Each structure stands twice: as C-alpha cells, then as structure tokens.
Amino acid sequence: MxxxxxxxxxxxxxxxxxxxxxxxxxxxxxxxxxxxxxxxxxxxxxxxxxxxxxxxxxxxxxxxxxxxxxxxxxxxxxxxxxxxxxxxAEPAGVLTIESSVLFGRFFLTPVIHRYLEKHPKMTVDLRLSDGRADVTSGEVDIYFRSGRIRHQDMIATKLMDIRFRTVASPDYFKDQTFPDTVDDLGRFNCLNFRFPSDHSVFQWRFKTDADIIYRRFTGNFLSTDTEEILKLVLAGHGISQLPNQLVDPYLASGDLIELFEEKVFVSNSLHMCLQRSRRNDAKLLSFRTFLKDRLKEVAAQRDAATPAIGGWLLRA
Known part of the structure; x- marks a missing residue:
C-alpha cells in the first residue's frame, strides 16, 4: 500500500x-x-x-x-x-530503581509490591540512597530524587512538592516556653539531618515577608536518617525541621505540634528521572503507567481526607 x-x-x-x-x-x-x-x-x-x-x-x-x-x-x-x-505485551525482566530513602521506604515499596502482583514476570531491584545519583553508570533505569537531576541524557518528571515543617512533641514544651522568633531556635535542642553525600548539615529554611532565610541549627543528635530523627522528636527530645510527607500525619493526630507554620513554603520537589534513550522501554513504561495511576489514587484519597500512613496515604 x-x-x-x-x-x-x-x-x-x-x-x-x-x-x-x-x-x-x-x-x-x-x-x-x-x-x-x-x-x-x-x-x-x-x-x-x-x-x-x-x-x-x-x-x-x-x-x-x-x-x-x-x-x-x-x-x-x-x-x-x-x-x-x-x-x-506483558513486561518481563529486571527493573532497577534508585530512590531517596524517605520516598522509597514510605511510598515506593508498597507501590512496588502491588506492581509485582500485577506483573509476576518482573523483578525490581530497589536501591535506597540519599547520596548523589550516578546517572552515567547506566545501571539504574529510574531515579526518584528531591530536586532535579540535571543531565542532558535525563528526562525529569515532577511528582510532588515538598515542604519542610518545624515540629516538636507537646511534651518537649511542658517545662519551657515556645521560641518567639526563628533565631530563638538556637537556644533549643535542634535535631538535624546530615547529608550522606558530603556530610554537610541541613539548613533549615523559613519564608519571611521579604525573603527566604536559612539557618543551620544543631543539638545533641545528628543523623543521615530522617526516620530516626522523627523518633526522637516524637519522644520529646527536641525540635526538628522535616518533610511534610513524614510529619503531617503526626500533626493531624496531635502527636506533634508545628512551629512557625506561617513561614512554611514549597522549597523542593520530588522528581522521577530516567534516561532519554530508555523512555520507551516496555518495563519502564509499565511501571511509569502503574505509578501514574497510583498517584491519582493518592490524590483522590487526600481529597477524601483518608487517614495517612507516613504522610504518603498508602491505603491498600
């Protein structure tokens, strides 16, 4: 023809x-x-x-x-x-995914479980790391990272916004007053995150009427694991600034209280990144489609005020 x-x-x-x-x-x-x-x-x-x-x-x-x-x-x-x-075509083979620890542990792992139930011929190699992504190795099919991986061979898709909330347990303030200003936080026990890639300490960020201000507070505990920091905050050992996806359910339940709520802003985003040459690979397409549908479910559950688990709304 x-x-x-x-x-x-x-x-x-x-x-x-x-x-x-x-x-x-x-x-x-x-x-x-x-x-x-x-x-x-x-x-x-x-x-x-x-x-x-x-x-x-x-x-x-x-x-x-x-x-x-x-x-x-x-x-x-x-x-x-x-x-x-x-x-x-039924996807088959190995899909290698590298994710930040928080997103991978609280959201991605349950999604992968459901994906493997639907696609039994697939194997997923999940690697959790908060270090710098080595996009030149060619070993990883999909990356999930806060911020964007800036590389000419990568395609980045924004999945969600990230807000950092300054939180503490109500028990922490039983015998002391609340901080009046951001700089007052320096006299409190601030539990902070250390980046595993370069060992630098996370700078807390606050929005003012005129600008964005950054402060690096430290106390008697530093960790490369935000979940461990959260455990100490819940136990009443200090104040920390953590991603909203991690602390929102505890704020809703009253286990945590928020400080300087008016100074919170969208300061980062989570992106899904993949190599441009692999964008039409059947395995990647099947997982991207499955993830897209799951994110729609998450949005619908959030709109319906479904109780959350770890801030990611993981209803079975």
Whole structure:
C-alpha cells in the first residue's frame, strides 16, 4: 500500500543508503518500485525532492527541509507506537530503581509490591540512597530524587512538592516556653539531618515577608536518617525541621505540634528521572503507567481526607 508514510520511508532509506537501489534493498523492494514511490511523493508535495543521475543522488533544498522534518515525524510515530505496544505485551525482566530513602521506604515499596502482583514476570531491584545519583553508570533505569537531576541524557518528571515543617512533641514544651522568633531556635535542642553525600548539615529554611532565610541549627543528635530523627522528636527530645510527607500525619493526630507554620513554603520537589534513550522501554513504561495511576489514587484519597500512613496515604 503506497501510503504517504511508506513513500516517505522510501525517500529516507534512499538518502541514508546513498542511492535508490541501496534504499530499495534496505526495505526489501525492487529499485523500480522505490523509484516510483519517490516520484509519487514528489508529485504529492508538488516539488522535486531528489536530484538523480546515473552515479549518485542528492537532496534538493526543498528535499533537505522535507527529510529533516519528516525524520522528526517518523521518530515521534515510532515512539508512540512503541508506547502503545507496551500495553499489549506483558513486561518481563529486571527493573532497577534508585530512590531517596524517605520516598522509597514510605511510598515506593508498597507501590512496588502491588506492581509485582500485577506483573509476576518482573523483578525490581530497589536501591535506597540519599547520596548523589550516578546517572552515567547506566545501571539504574529510574531515579526518584528531591530536586532535579540535571543531565542532558535525563528526562525529569515532577511528582510532588515538598515542604519542610518545624515540629516538636507537646511534651518537649511542658517545662519551657515556645521560641518567639526563628533565631530563638538556637537556644533549643535542634535535631538535624546530615547529608550522606558530603556530610554537610541541613539548613533549615523559613519564608519571611521579604525573603527566604536559612539557618543551620544543631543539638545533641545528628543523623543521615530522617526516620530516626522523627523518633526522637516524637519522644520529646527536641525540635526538628522535616518533610511534610513524614510529619503531617503526626500533626493531624496531635502527636506533634508545628512551629512557625506561617513561614512554611514549597522549597523542593520530588522528581522521577530516567534516561532519554530508555523512555520507551516496555518495563519502564509499565511501571511509569502503574505509578501514574497510583498517584491519582493518592490524590483522590487526600481529597477524601483518608487517614495517612507516613504522610504518603498508602491505603491498600
């Protein structure tokens, strides 16, 4: 069938092969059929696209513009076809995922459990780390990180906003007054997070009328694990600034109270990142589709005020 796309593919095959005969061989057709297809295409667009002689071919100026544009069109068509075909094929193989510890532990692991129930031929290799992502290794299929991995070969999709809340247990203030200002926090026991990648201490952030201010507070406990910090805060040992996804359920239950609530703002975002060359891989497509549907469920549960587990709303 001489559809226009078939005619276009014939022209591009000839250009890439360096001759109409070479293009015909690549498409498993005769030279005369390929020549006829190119002539039909030129007739359809109303201008010559190819200069021919007995020894070589060359694109006309119009042909160069046409082939450049149609290569992009064909690439997009192939991408869409690949994406659609993933729905009909049962994914199989190993999917390697690297995630920040908090997101991986409280949200991603339950999602993976459900994904594996639906796709029993899949194996997931989940790696939890708050260190710097090595996107050049090629070992990992999908990364989940706060902030964006800035690399020319990566595609980043924003999943959710992150707000850091300054919290403490009500018991912590039984025998002392509340801080009046942000700088007053310096006289309290502030439990803080240490980045495992460079061992720096997290700077607490607050929004004022005029600016964003950063303060680095420390007390008698530092950790690279936010969950361990939360345990001490809940036990009444001090104040900390932690992601809203971790502390919101405890604020709702009254186990924690929030300080300087008016100074909270969206200061970071969680992104899903994958290599551009792998975006149409069947395994990745199946997991991305499953995750997208799960995030819609999370949004619906949040709107319905469903009780949360770990701030991620993980209803079975």
């Amino acid at each position: 001489n559809t226009k796309l078939h005619l276009v593919r014939t022209l591009i095959a000839a250009v890439e092969g360096g001759s109409i005969a070479a293009g015909a061989r690549a498409l498993n057709m005769t030279r005369s059929a390929a020549s006829k297809n190119i002539a039909l295409l030129e007739q359809a667009v109303g201008t010559p696209l190819l200069l021919r002689n007995t020894r070589s071919i060359a694109l006309t100026e119009a042909g160069e513009i046409y082939v450049r544009g149609m290569r992009t069109v064909l690439s997009e068509i192939e991408n869409v076809e690949s994406e659609v075909s993933a729905f009909s």
